[in-house]
Amino acid sequence: MAAIARPRRQAFGEGFALFAECLxxxxxxALAAIPVVTVPAALAAASRHLRAFSEGDPTSWGSFWADFREAWRTGWKTGLAMIGAALVLSLNLAVLAQEGVPGRPGFALATFVVAGLAATVLLRAAAEWAPGERWRDLFARALDGTRTDLGGTGILLGGVAVLAATAWALWLLAVPMAGCLAGAAVAVRRRALQRAEEDAGE
Known part of the structure; x- marks a missing residue:
């Protein structure tokens, strides 16, 4: 009994430590994303930090900010594109909020779905980021993963929905939940890699 309980306690401790690290x-x-245009770089640094932590590699506050600076240096255009896309979607919702627009519920739902899928692609790209990677290549792989790994896409869409709901209820909750969402992206990436290895082994 003791031999069985010890691994369970250890697994619980490791899982709780990872959850705390996500928070x-x-x-x-949140600190890195304050300018908004830096959101992709902040996500990339957060994902790489959590990836290293989960794999037992050395990582720290200093390495997070070093990764953030590198991701921003190569990905500032991505931040601008993200803001542009968010403005277009927001304008679309503002138009749909007006009375008399035909098909408002359907178009509003489609806008939210597009926004959620765009967020999942960004999360996948950020989870793949490493120094030297080109964001164009990251997004190409993220789009392919979004299309082929429907289970992972569903997980990330659910995470985005939970983040939106918690931010709507109490905006401060969005701060720790953002770390959990980055952790979900890292988990989806690992899940896809494990499936690819299993398929290759067969």
Whole structure:
């Protein structure tokens, strides 16, 4: 009995430590994302930090900010594109909020779905980021993963919905939840890699 209980306690401790690290990383992410245009770089740094932590590699506050600076240096255009896309979607919702627009519910739902899918693509790209990677290549792989890994896409869409709901209820909750969402992206990435290895082994 003791031999069985010890691994369970250890697994619980490791899982709780990862959860706590996700919450802390959410705070770091929020600080880095204050200018808004830096959101992709902040996500990339947060995901790489959590990836290293989950794999037992050395990582720290300093390495997070070093990754953030590198991701921003190569990905500032991505931040501008993200803001542009968000403005277009927001304008679309503002138009749909007006009375007399035909098919408002359907178009509003489609807008939210597009926004959610765009967020999942960004999360997948950020989870893949490493120094030297080109964002164009990251988004190409993220789009392919979004299309082929429907289970992972569903997980990330659910995470985006939970983040939106918690932010709507109490905006401060979005800070720790952002770290959890980055952790979900890292988990989806690992899940896809494990499936690819299993398929290759067969």
């Amino acid at each position: 802390l990383t959410g705070v770091w992410f």
